[in-house]
């Protein structure tokens with residue numbers, strides 16, 4: 001939109017707020033993938049929340065954990081033999097149905113009782129690769145927990161990879177999913193903080209999350225090692241309740257928008273070492289395209305913007321309208337592929353999903369000669 005267009009719009013807003021609130025939304029085209037009405041109420045648990053419409057167009061990879069392991073005695077089974085792999089798959093298939101109905105594009109790592117590779121490590125890498133290859137907005141790995149020592153244990157947890165600062169967008173998804181599961185499942189225990197790092201379990205975290213280059217979380221909705229919970233998990237109606245909770249969590253995440261940082265200059269990411277070394281990035285708040293009331297005000301938290309080169313924070317300039325950030329690759333950085341990341345948050349405090357800018361610093365002078 002031009003500056004003139006913005007002024008005109010604001011004047012309209014000042015003169016006739018009620019008119020604009022009603023007619024402005026109608027005049028602006030809605031996002032092409034969003035349905036005009038709420039999703040159909042055909043699911044057992046009742047109608048979906050109105051904001052589930054914002055799932056439309058999202059690309060979601062569902063990973064039902066395990067599979068192809070029925071011949072391993074006692075492997076990932078409850079006290080009477082219920083297999084975790086089967087429960088994970090049932091929940092995932094139900095969730096796929098709900099997400100598809102809401103207009104999301106769903107990619108499954110498996111649809112049958114199979115593994116992607118006989119080698120465990122390769123199996124997990126390939127699962128993450130499904131999300132990477134399909135440019136998904138997120139990877140959700142669906143699991144159920146077990147305790148070898150405490151049959152009473154039964155609580156929900158959601159896991160992210162690495163350090164708490166590494167993957168802020170994964171934390172956004174995890175928070176929504178954790179609260180939705182706790183609300184829906186009514187389990188006997190609740191962790192003080194249900195969002196946990198995979199490094200608490202394994203030194204290098206969970207492979208399926210570690211290999212993901214998109215926001216990725218793993219849910220352990222409840223404990224199949226708990227006899228009462230094993231009984232509940234064997235019931236498809238209860239599985240649907242869990243799928244419904246995951247759906248609600250994902251819908252709430254979608255509602256808050258998925259911000260993006262888009263490289264504007266240099267468009268190909270190649271910075272010439274002897275040139276200006278300047279980089280320009282467009283910040284997309286993930287909300288403006290809805291053209292909802294107030295859409296043309298700033299919806300990015302200014303103080304949330306951080307540009308990092310490795311562990312180093314780079315100074316930047318932020319300009320509103322349009323949301324742009326400028327920064328310089330410092331002169332002491334040698335040619336190569338420095339890891340430059342830009343993070344920011346929108347009004348929902350959702351972080352951008354692709355912080356890595358993919359910058360390459362090449363030898364050469366200001367004229368581009370090399």
Ligand SMILES: [Zn+2]
Nearest residue numbers: 065084143144
């Ligand atoms: Zn598992």
